[in-house]
Amino acid sequence: MPALRPQRKPVVISGPSGVGKGTLYGLLFDRHPDTFTLSVSHTTRGPRAGEEHGVHYHFVTKDEFLDLKANDGFVESAQFGGNHYGTSKATIEEQTAKGKVVVLDIEMEGVKQIKATEFPARYVFIAPPSEEELERRLRGRATDSEESIQKRLTQAQKELAYARTPGVHDRIIVNRDLEEAYKELEEFVFAPESES
Numbered sequence: 001m002p003a004l005r006p007q008r009k010p011v012v013i014s015g016p017s018g019v020g021k022g023t024l025y026g027l028l029f030d031r032h033p034d035t036f037t038l039s040v041s042h043t044t045r046g047p048r049a050g051e052e053h054g055v056h057y058h059f060v061t062k063d064e065f066l067d068l069k070a071n072d073g074f075v076e077s078a079q080f081g082g083n084h085y086g087t088s089k090a091t092i093e094e095q096t097a098k099g100k101v102v103v104l105d106i107e108m109e110g111v112k113q114i115k116a117t118e119f120p121a122r123y124v125f126i127a128p129p130s131e132e133e134l135e136r137r138l139r140g141r142a143t144d145s146e147e148s149i150q151k152r153l154t155q156a157q158k159e160l161a162y163a164r165t166p167g168v169h170d171r172i173i174v175n176r177d178l179e180e181a182y183k184e185l186e187e188f189v190f191a192p193e194s195e196s
């Protein structure tokens with residue numbers, strides 16, 4: 001690996017569901033222990049069994065969430081199934097201050113929101129080799145219903161179209177061969193500022 005220290009600017013990773021984002025940054029975390037950390041979101045939903053406050057999410061009340069939002073405390077936020085979710089600026093700053101490179105796994109609307117702020121970040125999009133292969137991976141994962149797979153594929157088309165907009169992403173990585181895609185991601189996150 002390069003002797004270079006990674007830049008500390010947070011890395012925003014996006015891409016369609018099932019493309020392999022989690023697999024790729026999981027490898028990054030395994031192979032570079034203590035270098036990276038996944039951003040911890042805020043949510044108003046209740047914790048599920050085994051979920052810990054401050055580890056999986058910052059669990060907050062709706063009032064706390066809305067207060068933080070009104071005070072411009074989030075780089076991005078959204079509502080799903082009646083619950084609020086958001087990435088707080090303070091959380092990213094605290095994690096960065098601990099010496100970690102914060103990785104944010106964010107969907108397209110969140111990417112648009114972060115890009116509309118002055119928040120310093122590097123943007124990488126993970127693309128599938130083809131829509132057929134994306135469908136194969138979603139099915140192979142065997143975690144989704146048919147309806148959910150169809151929804152994810154429709155959403156994927158929108159994400160791929162947005163990702164083609166010039167200037168949105170600093171790097172687009174096609175996840176065909178996992179090791180090759182991993183090498184590209186590693187090279188991107190370790191590149192000196194001027195190159196990324």
Ligand SMILES: Nc1ncnc2c1ncn2[C@@H]1O[C@H](COP(=O)(O)OP(=O)(O)OP(=O)(O)O)[C@@H](O)[C@H]1O
Nearest residue numbers: 016017018019020021022023137141175176177178
């Ligand atoms: N290069 C690759 N070749 C073949 N299969 C892959 C590759 N990368 C990832 N996969 C497989 O594709 C499936 C989806 O990967 P993963 O769950 O990491 O996607 P994701 O983008 O994080 O999805 P989500 O956004 O829904 O969390 C997994 O079963 C994973 O093992």
